[in-house]
Amino acid sequence: MKLIGVDIGGTRTRIGAFDAGRFLARRAFPTQGMGEVVAEIRALLSRVGWEAPQAIGVGAPAPMDMRAGVILGCPNLPHWRRVEVVKALREEFGCPVYLANDATCAAIGELEFGHRAQNFVYVTWSTGIGGGIVTGGRVVWGATGQAGEVGHMVLRPDGPSCRCGKQGCLEAIASGTGIARAARELLGEELSAEDVIARARVGDRRAGEIVEAACRALGRGLAILWELLEPELLVVGGGLTGSWDYLGPKVQSSLREFARGDPRVVSTELGDDVGLYGAAALPHHFPNEWTSL
Ligand SMILES: [Zn+2]
Incomplete structure (x- = not known):
């Protein structure tokens, strides 16, 4: 099936032409508006020699009305305020178009191309914290597609x-933004989460305490998910997993402290592309009852 995946990120947008389980071509470009996405899809189609795709899947970070196919927008996506992305792309390319939360798309990417567990929770650990839930090989969507917003567990x-x-x-405490805020409050310095982690790595005690607190909170959040859903494993992706060799053992240790049994957390093996993989596979997973558009 000739599929186009679109992963709209806060800074970069990734698109790919996908067929028979692999990408034929892909591109990444700075996130702008709808016009650029349409132009880039057109360029991609001509590169792979397709007249039109058979379906398009779109993942985006902003609040959205998934069933209506509308991205509602947020401060870091100024060009995507109330954009009828499904309607616009369907009219442009004449194929079914599906829209979902980017973290849910990432969970689909993990399901189809990552560790391939049938029961897992995917958690994005980045400037924010999001997530997607898969049980029995199926995505848990919730009533309106918002299920898995694990970052807002208090x-x-x-x-x-x-x-x-x-x-x-959880997001306020353990996200990249949360780590940067803790540094501002406790160290009196403007540092990125990456800066704080780099300092902790080389033995800076106070930076180390901030990182420990964030990992401990994430582990605690994951423990709740573990007890609630009995997954096979928990998968973490997103920008902060660039330091997973250092952070992973801390998160795992906190998870073991707070959950029973033999809980396991791993990082995604798909890197920054996990959301793009999932967007391309979204047409196979989108709830049938929502496709009356
Ligand atoms: Zn919140």
């Missing part, structure tokens, strides 16, 4: 404020 009601308006969400 772990500490008196914890730091979250962008969602609540306090002490």
Whole structure:
């Protein structure tokens, strides 16, 4: 099946032409608006010699109305405010188009091309924290497609404020943004999460404490998912897994502290492409009852 995957990220957009389980061609470019996506898909189609795709899957980080196929937008996606992405691409390319949350797409990528567990939770650990749930080889969508927003589980009601308006969400404590904020408050310095992790690696005690606290919170969040869903494993992807060799054992140790049994957390083997793989496979997983568009 000739599929196009589109993974719209906060800074970069990835697109790929996908057939028979592999990418024939792919491209990444700075995230702009709908016009650029259409132009890049056209260029990709001519490169692989397709007249049209048979379906398009789109993953995006912003709040969305998945059933209506509309990206609602957020501050870091200024060109994607109330964009009817499904309608626009369907009219442009004359094929079915599906839209889903990028973390759910990443879970689909893991299911089809990653560790291939049938029961797992995928967690994006980046500037924010998102997730997608797969049980029995099927994606858990929830009532409107928002299931798996694990970043907004409240772990500490008196914890730091979250962008969602609540306090002490996993994302507020353990995301890249949360780590940078802890550095600002505890070290009095403007550092990126990567800076803090680099300092911790070389033995800086206070940076180490910030990193430990973030890993401990993530492990605790994962422990809740483990107890709730009894997955085979937990998979973590996203920017911070670039330091998984250092962070992974800390997260695993916290997970073991808070969950029973033999819980296991691994990093994705698909790297930055996990969401693109999932977007391309989204047409196979999108809930049938939502495709009346
Ligand atoms: Zn929150």
